[in-house]
Amino acid sequence: MKSDDRAARLAGIFFIITFVSAIAGALLYGPVLTDPEYVTGPGADVRVLFGAVCEIVLVITNIGTAIVLFPLLRRHHEAAALGYVAARIMECALIVVGMLSVLAVVTLRQVAASDGDGASYLPVARALVALHDWTFLLGPGFVVGIGNGLLLGFLMYRSGLVPRRLALLGLIGGPLMSVSGVAVLFGAYEQVSVWSGLATLPEILWEASLGIYLAFVGVRGRSAGDASRTVSATPLT
Template sequence: MNSNMSYRRTEILVASLWIITAIGAIGGAILINPIINAPDYLTTVFPKSAIITSGMLGWMINDIGIVFIGLLMFPILKKQSESMALGYLSMRIFESILMIVGVFFAMLLIPLSQEFIKSGAMNVASFQAIGSVLKQAENWFLNLLQLIFLGLGGVILTSLLYQTKLVPRFISVFGFIGYALLLPAAIIGLFGILDPTPGGPGSILAVPVAIWEIIIMPIWLFAKGFNTTVISTK
């Protein structure tokens, strides 16, 4: 009974974190991207630093929250396969580190904009070059490289869910396909073929994962939870 209650708490926490992290990531992008991607970002980033900082808080909630998803899932997944449980947790940690680095690069645009304004918009080319490097680094770490670890971690998770029937297999299959699509999305983004970042044409490849993480899995975990029969037999 106590273990079932413990699993139930974990299910509710994981479902809640999937929703909270998604809100943080999407909210951060809505607040930040229009400012740092604008043609005049060097003159607008610093005056709008409060908005950008609020967006970064949302990003950090996401970056930290995904690690807690991995930590909360670990005891349950470990009962099925310790190596796959460790693999999933590791991918979540690597993903979090990459995104935190990306947030750091985005944060550096604030003092850059401040110095640009102080200089009276002199040495425009130099400031633009630095800004371009920072934005490119932010995009690589926060979006493109992160997609690789999100995809790999998701493939590990959904494969284990499918093998063990912790959730119905149609849910696992949908999630597996969604996470697998993130890997080519990252590759085409890294090679500049198609932009998979939020709002870009390649972002359609991330739609299945968004549906799985924000709607399908949370609803199932809130309503039904994991198959405790599978857990208790291990």
């Protein structure tokens, strides 16, 4: 169906934008997240605010991928498709909490600059940065593995909308990423480490490959028009 193909291509574009905006946001947030004395210095507030704009774009396109794909995916497994939408919303909620914590640090720095007592704001600023780090771990570091990895990989594998060898990346990479997030949670290794990077790589390849495939190829015709042959509410087994 042409409408299905258009929807898939739009979802692919959204996926690509999520990559660009997520990377840009993380880079622009650098001064707040890496400088423990940020509130006492001159700051780089404009740069950080642009990072927040990137994360707003990220939230919009994240939810956009789920909304655009839902009508296609629900034909093949409605419960899993709904779960994917819910996971995307949860991920975005955590991203927004992290974004607000970073913006709060910017506000503290501006207040500290006006009253000349930045040192008194340091504990609060560091707590807000820690909150951002936790939301990053639980959102992009854990929920993404369940939603964008396991659930979306399952739906794409089951439906055949993309090559199944490609969908296997999601089925493997998603759980691996979530398990790695739990390992970081319990202190097995740092979130920014070789082990974490290796565990996250398959999921990154999955999302990048899926976005490029959908944007430039669309969906495979077999499943886009075979909704009558599927039972939308069948179990995951």
